[in-house]
Amino acid sequence: MLSEILPLCRALLSQTGLSHFTLGNLLMIAIGVTMVFLAVVKKYEPFLLIGIGFACVVVNVPGSDLAAPGGLFHYAYRGVGLLIVPPLIFLGVGAMTDFGPMIANPKLVLLGAGAHLGIFVALILAKLIGFSLAEAGAIGLIGGADGPMAIFVTMKLAPHLLPPISVAAYSYMALMPLIQPPIMRLLTTKAEREMGMKQLRQVSRLEKIVFPILIAVVVNLFFPPVAPLITMLMLGNLLRETLVVNRLVDTAGGPLLNVITLVLTTAIGSTMNAESFLTVRSLEIVGLGLIAFMFGTGSGVVTAKVMNLFLKDKINPLLGSAGIASVPIAARVSHIEAYKANPQNLLIYHAMGPNLAGVFGTAISGGILLALLGVR
Amino acid sequence: MNAIADNVQGAIAISIIDFGLSFVIISGIGLILWALPLINRVWKIDEDSLKQGHSKD
Numbered sequence: 001m002l003s004e005i006l007p008l009c010r011a012l013l014s015q016t017g018l019s020h021f022t023l024g025n026l027l028m029i030a031i032g033v034t035m036v037f038l039a040v041v042k043k044y045e046p047f048l049l050i051g052i053g054f055a056c057v058v059v060n061v062p063g064s065d066l067a068a069p070g071g072l073f074h075y076a077y078r079g080v081g082l083l084i085v086p087p088l089i090f091l092g093v094g095a096m097t098d099f100g101p102m103i104a105n106p107k108l109v110l111l112g113a114g115a116h117l118g119i120f121v122a123l124i125l126a127k128l129i130g131f132s133l134a135e136a137g138a139i140g141l142i143g144g145a146d147g148p149m150a151i152f153v154t155m156k157l158a159p160h161l162l163p164p165i166s167v168a169a170y171s172y173m174a175l176m177p178l179i180q181p182p183i184m185r186l187l188t189t190k191a192e193r194e195m196g197m198k199q200l201r202q203v204s205r206l207e208k209i210v211f212p213i214l215i216a217v218v219v220n221l222f223f224p225p226v227a228p229l230i231t232m233l234m235l236g237n238l239l240r241e242t243l244v245v246n247r248l249v250d251t252a253g254g255p256l257l258n259v260i261t262l263v264l265t266t267a268i269g270s271t272m273n274a275e276s277f278l279t280v281r282s283l284e285i286v287g288l289g290l291i292a293f294m295f296g297t298g299s300g301v302v303t304a305k306v307m308n309l310f311l312k313d314k315i316n317p318l319l320g321s322a323g324i325a326s327v328p329i330a331a332r333v334s335h336i337e338a339y340k341a342n343p344q345n346l347l348i349y350h351a352m353g354p355n356l357a358g359v360f361g362t363a364i365s366g367g368i369l370l371a372l373l374g375v376r
Numbered sequence: 377m378n379a380i381a382d383n384v385q386g387a388i389a390i391s392i393i394d395f396g397l398s399f400v401i402i403s404g405i406g407l408i409l410w411a412l413p414l415i416n417r418v419w420k421i422d423e424d425s426l427k428q429g430h431s432k433d
Contacts (some may be wrong), residue, residue, distance in 0.1 A: 106409035113398040120391035127387035133380065136387055206421045207412050214408060222401070243426040357402065364401050368394045372380055 017063030024274030025060040032056030032269070038174070045174035045329065051265025052170060056272040066270065073270035080267045081162065083155055085260055086148035087232040092257030093327065094212070094236025095249045101352040103207055104200040107311070108319065108350075112357025114303025115323030116365050118143030118296030122288045129284060134158050137369045139285055142169045143292025144362030145176070146325035147264075152229055153366045156375050163271030164282040168289035170268055173326045179290070180297045180321050180333045187301045188317050193341035195316040197350045208241040215360075223367030225376055230363050297321040300354070315350075322351040325358035 013019055035053025039046035059067045066073040079085045102109065123140030127133060138154040138161055150169040154162050172179060185193075212234035219230040240249045271277070304320030322334040331351035338347040370376070380386045 103409050103412060106406040109402050109406040109409065110399065113395075113402040116398060117395065120395050123391055124384065124387045127384050133382040133386055133390070137390070204413075204416050204421075205423045205426065206415055206419060209421070210415055211409075211412065214412075215405070218405070218408070243423070357405075360405060361398060361402055364398045365394055368397050368401075369390065372390050372393065 017061055020062035022062075022274060024278045025062060028060040028272055028274045028277065029057050032060065032272070035171070035174075044177065047261055048170050048265055049174050051262060052167070052269040052272075055266040055269025059270045059273045067273065073266050076263045076267035077270055079263055080151060080166070081155065081159070083152060083228070085264050085267070086152045087228045088256065088260045089148045089264060090229045090233040091236040092253050092260065094233040094238075095240050095253035096257070097233075097237060097240075097327065097356065098208075098352075099211055099237060099356055100203040100208065101200060101349050102354075102356040103203045103211055105350070105353045107307070108315065108353040109357035109360070110307060111300055111303055111320050111323030111354035112325075112359075112361035113323070113364070114306075115296050115300030115320060115354070115358055116144060116361050117299030118292035118294065118324075119362075119365055121295040122292035125291060126284075126288050131284075132158075134373055134375075135161055137373060138165055139288050140292060141165075141362070141366055141369070142172070142285075142289035143296045144325050144358075144365060145169070145173055145293060145296065145330065146359060146362040147173060148229060149226070149325070149359075149362045149366055152226065153370065156225065156370055157373065161281075161285065163268075163277060164285040165289075166268045167272055167277070168286045170265075171286075172289055172293045173329055176293070176324075176326060176329045177333055177336075179293050180324075180330070181337055183294055183297045184301055184318055184321050184333075184337050187298060187305075190341055192305075192317050193338055194345065195314060196342070196345055197316055197319075197347065198313055200349065200353075205241065205243070209238065212238040212241065219363065219367075223363065223371075225370035226363045226367040230360070233359070293324070296324045300324060316345075316347060318347065319351050319354050323354040323358045323361065325355070325362045327355050327359060328352065330358065331355035 032053040035049045038044040039049035055073060058064050065071045119140040122143050123136045126136035126139040134157040138158040141150045141153045142165060147169050151166050154165045216231050216234040220227045236252050239245050300320035300323040301317050304315055304317040308314045316338055318334045318338050322330045324330045334351040335348040338345045380390055
């Protein structure tokens with residue numbers, strides 16, 4: 001009797017996911033749970049990490065069909081792969097963003113370029129360890145700390161690397177409050193961190209309306225490869241600044257952005273299955289991404305300090321690291337570090353200027369990269 | 377792909393050109409922003425009428 005039951009049980013077991021469970025799955029589930037933990041307990045970018053972490057857990061349970069063709073996560077990923085999701089994210093971000101701090105203090109836009117040295121450090125290192133130039137360019141763009149832009153450029157240069165690049169980009173963006181402060185403190189004195197900033201001028205409604213139109217024209221004219229993202233960012237912002245279509249603004253920056261965030265985070269998490277993710281190449285990309293973020297943070301602070309050599313009204317060097325694009329995470333980190341040094345110092349509005357310039361800085365770097373590599 | 381060699385020298389060349397050009401172009405954006413307030417001299421917008429929202433008439 002037992003000899004008949006045992007094979008049946010074995011056959012039954014082989015049809016469940018348990019028999020296909022690997023150590024790699026266990027490791028990835030642990031990584032997914034850690035992401036959810038960081039989001040819930042440490043409050044590190046919960047909007048991103050909960051979706052990514054949860055999807056990572058689910059796709060590493062053998063037998064789950066969610067990421068297979070026909071599954072919901074598969075279609076979420078298709079939206080990302082077809083470059084539909086990144087521009088829609090930018091539409092929502094534009095609808096939520098006040099570009100006033102950037103318009104009010106034009107000299108700080110330089111930090112949006114200065115904080116992107118990490119892109120090129122990672123690019124050269126990636127080439128040194130054997131990636132192709134196109135792959136190295138896509139990996140370098142992680143250092144722009146702009147998730148949609150990293151996805152967009154990767155799909156053009158090295159689509160097969162999208163899973164590790166998008167995971168690295170979004171994970172490090174969420175972990176910026178951990179990555180940036182030690183570097184910022186290392187490169188600045190306490191007196192520099194305590195520096196206050198002069199109040200910014202008032203930006204008129206007309207300027208705020210003209211700005212997105214002007215930038216959309218310039219970007220489409222000079223950087224057509226990355227124009228879809230910046231164009232949608234500017235459309236969202238134009239809707240916001242005209243004040244006459246509040247319903248559209250509320251939708252683009254609210255429910256639509258929420259839905260797209262759900263799609264994006266589950267799509268990224270669903271690419272984190274052990275089989276394709278636990279490779280030496282993925283680990284190298286994740287490592288290079290971290291190097292890119294660290295160098296970007298450092299170069300931003302150094303650029304601010306160099307600017308101070310020439311400026312009459314000195315700027316707080318902590319603003320430099322906000323030149324990394326991740327909006328508004330990098331600006332928030334600059335603000336918190338300045339606040340810790342001097343509780344009277346409220347840097348957030350000032351830090352938004354370079355932070356928003358960082359979005360353009362990443363788009364410019366990505367656009368030049370695509371143009372130099374002959375990709376449209 | 378175009379003429380840039382797929383080797384470390386190519387990566388360094390791309391990086392130098394891209395990083396340098398980024399500064400030039402973002403400085404151009406800075407110049408545009410610096411000149412933007414000039415538009416206030418030629419045109420004014422009645423913000424209160426905008427705040428009333430879209431008219432159905």
